[in-house]
Amino acid sequence: LSADCNVCFVCFFYPQSSVKTLFKCTWPGCGKTLSTCSGIERHVRSAHLGPKDEGEDGDCSDHEEEFYYTEIEVSVDTVADTFANMCAASPPLRQLSPPPVHQVEMARPPHEDHMYFQLPPTGKVVQAVITSQGAAAPMTIPVPPASAFAWQQSNSLPSSPVLPMAPTPISPPFRQRSNSASARQQQHQAMSPKTAGSVPFPRKIRSEGKKCRKVYGMENRDLWCTQCRWKKACSRFLD
DNA sequence: CCTGCCGGGGG
DNA sequence: CCCCCGGCAGG
Ligand SMILES: [Zn+2]
Numbered sequence: 001l002s003a004d005c006n007v008c009f010v011c012f013f014y015p016q017s018s019v020k021t022l023f024k025c026t027w028p029g030c031g032k033t034l035s036t037c038s039g040i041e042r043h044v045r046s047a048h049l050g051p052k053d054e055g056e057d058g059d060c061s062d063h064e065e066e067f068y069y070t071e072i073e074v075s076v077d078t079v080a081d082t083f084a085n086m087c088a089a090s091p092p093l094r095q096l097s098p099p100p101v102h103q104v105e106m107a108r109p110p111h112e113d114h115m116y117f118q119l120p121p122t123g124k125v126v127q128a129v130i131t132s133q134g135a136a137a138p139m140t141i142p143v144p145p146a147s148a149f150a151w152q153q154s155n156s157l158p159s160s161p162v163l164p165m166a167p168t169p170i171s172p173p174f175r176q177r178s179n180s181a182s183a184r185q186q187q188h189q190a191m192s193p194k195t196a197g198s199v200p201f202p203r204k205i206r207s208e209g210k211k212c213r214k215v216y217g218m219e220n221r222d223l224w225c226t227q228c229r230w231k232k233a234c235s236r237f238l239d
Numbered sequence: 240c241c242t243g244c245c246g247g248g249g250g
Numbered sequence: 251c252c253c254c255c256g257g258c259a260g261g
Contacts, residue, residue: 207243214242230253231244 022072033072041065207239 023040025032027048034040044065211234212224221229225236 211243226253228243231255233244 023069025069027068040069044068211237
């Protein structure tokens with residue numbers, strides 16, 4: 001868990017110690033797997049590509065070997081199970097072959113809002129076999145001003161982990177509802193996966209995105225931007 | 240139900 | 251101007 005990577009999804013759950021990188025030869029018919037980069041390159045070069053015949057020109061090396069192997073990151077210890085449990089929180093049916101692949105996006109807390117994860121540039125993922133070229137679409141989100149978090153300290157709002165942390169290992173299925181004066185109503189329907197939005201900018205459907213009202217809540221009306229207080233178009237969180 | 244906001248109203 | 255709210259469209 002390096003300092004500059006505390007938001008990285010993969011790094012959080014799979015600290016380096018628990019991940020092992022393997023290199024698998026992808027030459028048709030060959031499945032040789034080695035544990036070092038140089039090892040696999042040597043294998044590819046000697047076993048499949050011919051011997052390296054190039055002059056002493058220095059940078060004449062075609063890195064052709066790179067096209068015939070992939071990196072595989074394999075989780076080694078328990079962390080994977082922890083993660084797997086979290087993932088399997090909901091899926092009812094499950095009896096096929098064990099290793100679920102390409103599962104990174106999901107497993108977010110039931111309802112974080114303005115906190116998303118930014119995948120590492122390489123998009124390589126544990127337990128998933130992803131080529132060295134594979135790149136998962138990184139996404140960035142307009143993070144609201146940090147000052148926006150000050151309010152929730154002194155105010156009500158019982159649970160709601162809204163910290164820039166990764167999904168908490170404890171994600172109880174309960175939904176606390178204390179019907180009283182202060183505890184205002186707020187209920188969140190299960191957010192649908194919202195698959196594939198459109199392309200660049202599809203259209204201006206309905207102004208989506210939380211505005212002051214939803215962010216701070218009715219009980220903190222004085223924190224809203226003026227426009228929101230007057231029930232006008234929000235000027236703080238624009239679309 | 241809840242939210243965002245236009246349009247209209249009052250000081 | 252500043253401030254509020256009825257009421258509606260879209261979830
Ligand atoms: Zn606002």
